[in-house]
Amino acid sequence: MYLPSNISGPRLQEAENARRNRLELAQACARGQVTRRDFLKWGLITAGGVLVPIQGLSPFAGSAFAAGGSNIPTGLPPSPLFGVRPFTQPMPRFDVLPRKAYKFGTGVMDPLPAFPGAPGPDPTREANTTSQPVAPELGGGLGPVEGRPPGPIWAHQRWDEFTPEVVVEVTQEGAKPNMAYHPGVSPQLNSGIDPAVAFHPRFHPDLPDQGPLALWTFNGSLPPKLLMGRYHESILMRHHNRLPADPAQNGGFGRHTISTHEHNGHHGAENDGFTGAFFFPGQFYDYHYPICHGGYYSINLEGSDPRCGSPSDGGGIYKLAGDYRETMSTHWFHDHMFSFTSQNVYKGNAGMFNIYSSLDRGAEDIDDGVNLRLPSGRASDSGKTWGNLDYDVNLMLADKAWDADGQLAMDIFDFDGFLGDVMTVNLVYRPYFEVERRKYRFRILNAAVSRFFKIALSDGSPMIQIANDGNLLPTPVELRALDEQGIAERYDIVIDFSRYRPGDKVWMVNLTEHENGKKPSRDLSIREAVAGKSPDPCVGKFLEFRIVRDPPKPDVSRVPSRLIPNPDLSQKPVAAYRTFEFGRGAAQTTDDPVSSFFGPWGVKTDGGQMLAADFGRVSAAPRFDTCEIWTLVNGGGGWDHPIHIHFEEGQVLARDGSPSKVPPWERGRKDVYRLRPGGSVTIKMQFRDFGGMFMEHCHNTVHEDNAMLLRWEIDGSGSASLQPLPTPIPTPQGVTFVDPTDVLPTAFK
The missing domain is CATH 2.60.40.420 (Cupredoxins -  blue copper proteins)
Structure with missing residues (x-):
């Protein structure tokens, strides 16, 4: 994994040649000229999915040049710093995405106005299938303007109850200067950075600008983007794909098809960024984020508890249905393209999402008996009764x-x-x-x-x-x-x-x-x-x-001794127990060229075979409005896996079978579970409010892409699934549906 710290000039050139040769292979993959199955057939990768260390292809292959100590863990020559020293540039605060807001809290749902921003059609419950020309590099002809799978199966769930009240529009495109940086704070609180000065796409002012094929970010610019929302103020995020139509125009890695996952979002699968619901250059995808508390349809139905609330613009609280103990605060969003997540996230497809509530409202001076008053900023200074970023970074x-x-x-x-x-x-x-x-x-x-x-x-x-x-x-x-x-x-x-x-x-x-x-x-x-x-x-x-x-005014923020208690799941009956083991040596039992994938990593479900990813395979199907216990097992001691389960949070019951091994910082609600080498985590989860197909995978995204990922689904109609949902197969000319390639025997317990 490491190249020598005292690497010689000839050895460095040898490593650079290997990098360029590997780049040619990557570009051939991007163009669709070869597949990883071809590499296996040619003897370039092992059955375990590891690239064979051949001189001229691997920087670690045997060499006539001397090797010494080590310190560069990239498999690449050392990254040149061009004389740049650490801690010589200010850290930029995130770039806050513009919100186009509509009436909120009036009790009256007005018709959604014409979609603002770039020209385009109004958002619709079902995918917009209006035709448009498709680029020749993508096969030509006509295709839909929206890449969301069409029809009622992928329609926005609960659309009438959560009609969009805020619209946020973003693009995915190559790097360019940011001419409209909006940090949400004054320059004094942003280390002196002047937002009126163009922010260049570079890692330091004295490093080169990143080219449009090297860095792909939201809106094509730095700093990374921040989405801000509050409970029950539904957001419609329209994501435009403006990446190159030619898949080879990627700077050596990354795929121009994308699927945006709002990490830990509690909403229907059509808005989850399912790995097989990707869309193409020239299309958009409308993601609908209701931002409701878990248990919205089963707990506190009268909306009488102010702790289950949203901050009003006037400093008050809109009381909402649901469980206040399910309140969430810090999310992020990123690409989830099948088998390319790691590359696309690494290229810049990642942003953060702050969610504000009556408990965590982002206004430290509002003392209403509900607001926790965590460090943020003063509403009395900013005029903002929620979402102050002065001291919230x-x-x-x-x-x-x-x-x-x-x-x-x-x-x-x-x-x-x-x-x-x-x-x-x-x-x-x-x-x-x-x-x-x-x-x-x-x-x-x-x-x-x-x-x-x-x-x-x-x-x-x-x-x-x-x-x-x-x-x-x-x-x-x-x-x-x-x-x-x-x-x-x-x-x-x-x-x-x-x-x-x-x-x-x-x-x-x-x-x-x-x-x-x-x-x-x-x-x-x-x-x-x-x-x-x-x-x-x-x-x-x-x-x-x-x-x-010193601060200009006294610090009135607090860290209370009690924050948000966990939902009490002790009295909820357990409908099923499931075990998922994560390890190497995965087999592939299907051969669909789109949904199945070859890779060394995999997941074993309920004692079955270790299987590589296939997003057409249904591995689990919990019943709606039930509670289950899942045990996540690391199949070996030579690796660690942070496992992410989409849609529903869990509570950690035990580590390695022992409740006493759960540390205090893991005793809240979680959505990523580090297994630790040879370890296991047992969690309890509920399945409520929405339905569709979701994922479970390792969030070492290289492991996920190669191919430690599975699909699970829940029938949102309120009854147990008798038939699995059809699998979407996207193309630039439209999305088709096929029957699942496989359904595991234990999926429908």
Whole structure:
């Protein structure tokens, strides 16, 4: 996994030649000229899915040149920094997506106005099948303007009850300067960054701009995007695919078809970003996010509890149906294209989503007996009674690598997991962030494709964890180092900078060291990590906090001793028990060229065969309005898997069969479960409110793509599924449906 730290010039050139040869193979895959099955037939990959280490193809192949120590975990030559030093650029706050709002809380649902923004048709309950010309590179002819599968099966569920009241329009396109950066805070609270100055698509002002084929982001620009919403204010997000029609125009990796997953969203499968519901360049997809509390149709039906509420513009509360204990706060959204998720997310297809409620309203000075008053900002200063970002900061952590020209690069043939050698925060290289002497909330997302993080402060001072996976914990937990953070996990923490003086500096430090993409190799002490002696270049300091001033007004934010309790599931009968084992050596029992996939990783369901991904296979089908217990098992000790289950959160009952092994920060609601090497996690879940086909997979997205993913589904009509849903097969000329390729015997328990 590592190239020598004292690599010689000839050896470096040999590695660069191998990278270019691998790039040619990747481009052949992108053009559809070859498949991974072809690589197996030619002897270029093993039956386990590993690229054979051939000289001229692998930078790790035997060489006549000397090898020495190691420190570059990418499978690529070292990323050149062009003389750039760490902590010499400010960290940009996220770019807040514009919201086009309509009447909210009036009790009257007006007809949806003409869709604003770029020209296009109004959103509809069923997919819009109006015809348009298809690019010649995609086969020509005519195809639908919307890539959502057509007809009632993929119509927006609960459309009349949650008619869109806010519209957000985004594009997916190649990198370009951001001429309309909107951080949602003043430059003083954004480390002096002037939003009126064009923000270039580069990882540092002294690094090259990323080209439009290297970096694919929301709206084609940096910083990463932030979607803001509040409960029961339904959002219609129209996502336009403006990527190149030619699949080979991808800078060496990534696929131009996309499917946007709103991670942990509680809504119908048509809006979930199902891995097989992808859409093509020239099309859009309307995603409908109702943003309702879990149990909306079964708990607190009269909407009498103000804790189950949404913040009004006037500072009050709109009381809603559902369970306040299901309140969510920090989500993210990213691509979920089948077998290309890791590449597309790595290229920039990732943003964050803050959800506000009567409990977590983002206005720390509103003291109404319900608002938890977490660090955010004052409504009395901003005039905003919810969603203040002054002291509420999103952090997206990701490791990256780039080639000799400074363009983003990835080795798509490392099926164990890809690791970069450069650490980024909010998609810039090791920045600094100016803070005041007061409490801040940080919403930390692990947006890497294979790397785990373990975060501490360089001086070992305490942090208070208040949330895990976007859900506020029952009680806050004080820690001097956070737990290892798996890919896609979100940790919300509070840091109190009042203990420092103006002029002081303190750093966020990563303690987790990797030798390969299968799992972390070890966690270092703070002293070891700060010393900079780890062979892993992403260990150590990665974000510098500069304490610059006292706050202009006293800090009135709080971290209450009680946050949000868990729903009580102890009295709910268990309808079924299921076991999913995640491991290597997967077989493929189907041969559909679109929905099935070859790869070394797989999932074994209820003691059956270890199977590679096929999104046409139904592996589980829980009944609507039931509760089940699922046990997730790591099939080996040589790797770790952060497992994500779509649509419904779970409560961790036990680790390795023992309730006492569940740490305090995992005792809230979760949607990603780190199994740990050789370990297991037992969870309890409910299935309510919506239906359709969903996914379960490893969120080491390289493992997911190769091919540790399964499909499960729930019949949203309120009765047990007697027949599985048909599988969508997208093409530029339209989506067709076929019967599932396989239904496991234990799916319908």
